[in-house]
Amino acid sequence: MKKTKSNNIEKLLRFPITWMLIGGIVLILVQGLLLVLMERVEGAVSLFFTLLLCIAAILLYKIIMKYVAQRPIPELSRQHAWMEAVRGVITGAFFIAVSTLTIVMLGGYSFQWAAAADPASILLRSLETALIAAVFEELLFRGLMLQAIQKLGGRWIALAITSLTFGAFHLGNPGATLWSAFAITLEAGVLLGAAFLWRRNLWFVIGLHFAWNALEGALGIPVSGLPAAGLFTVKTNGSAWLTGGDFGLEGSIVTVILGIVIAIPMLILAARKPPKNKE
Template sequence: MTPGTTTPLIKQGWLRAVLLFVAFISAGVLAGMAGGLFSLTLAGGTAFSQTLLNSITLALFIFELVGIVLVILFRRYIDRRPVKSLGFQWQTFQPDALTGFCLGMALLGAGSLVLLASHNLEWTDARFAPADLFMGLVLMVVIAFTEEMVFRGYILNNLMESMNKWVALAISAGLFTFAHGSNPGISFIAVINLLLAGLLLGINFIYTRNIWFAICFHFSWNFLQGPVLGYEVSGLPLQSVLQPSLHGPWWITGGSFGLEGSFVATGLLLFALLLLYAAYEKRYVKPVTAS
């Protein structure tokens, strides 16, 4: 706790993190139930699948907004600290934000090139619908902000007040994985990749206590993956510019979970994680010199 700050309503950082996680998951369950009930009221027909997708997207959008509200309320009234202390300082962290944004695009681009080169992917059509692309953009921005505020800005931040940063990172990544565990098309490879993604999204934070790298990486990964390239985003189908056709075993293509469910993504995420670890250890950890 920095000098001059008010004592939190709940002293233990780990307990504050757990309570926020429970509240966030509960909101997700309620949003899922609401989306399911709404879909049951829809009439069948040719427009059913599109209407169903719209209802799921709307339920997800509302849930993500509720998540932002929860974090703000917890930070202000449980932690008794300003929202900016979640890691929103922008000045001097623009390079981190740019690194995150470019890294997301680079990994998705590399994964797509691997699938193309192995003849497991081809794009059969391209349809540019500005309204769909804009809605995808807005949804991916909201998802990136919400999940990074929840899992890195709040949960990882508070866990680091109670334990070693690496233990905190591992637990936050585990909770991030658990939160996505009921997504459509989930597999054991997808679980591994979600855990790696949680570690990758949090590794910058444990060195900088800043959230912009994670937000920009999360956004560029999801936006390029879904609304642009046409993969499912953690099992969620979206309207996209490119229409992909995937061939081959699911453990290479990711199956219905999207590229995130493939061993291709496993290799890319692990490589990026090790690369960032080496870079941050060199940049932020000062070597001990002999006196």
């Protein structure tokens, strides 16, 4: 009787939705602690806590996957981790740089150096904020949610659901609209999901997400509607379809189109690989 009960508990814990929820709750609690600490400390101390709790989040993710889900964790393999992260950073920086330059060339953005800006402080805050978003959101959405749903319904259903959820997740941000949520679904949800399915590791996706947010913040462009005190003062001109309006770069049709263009070859390459989990 005890053995049967133990087996039932083990099966429940190994059920994808169970470990997805447990992992999600743990990550949200750790992220909440980190955000509270960041409000109370500054400079090097803030950076120390950011790095410490991001590492803790990755370790907790591994513990949940190993002991609750009882599955291997190739998505966080140490092999080529730095190389994959750097590739992701280059991809994310390229994406934001090209999107921004295109909007500038079309007359949508103009940049003026913020005379009162403290470059060191601004860059540090941009890097910290970007790292938190990249690590916690990718562990949650691509690490837990996408893989759990993939286990149950296949990778394409998982990509669709996580993309839509990721877009809806940003509806509460300042300046958010139904369009901005749809834009995030396509340019971020699909692109980041495609990157994960292609590379099959979180280091690449974390690097992409990190560079994306860090560059936006450093430039002074709102990050998904959240104001960023950057190195420049950004003035917008023309239609919100071009500039993204109050939501920032991610609300621009330019960014949506470029995100889809980058995602398409990733999806093609992902489709050529056999499914990671049995579908």
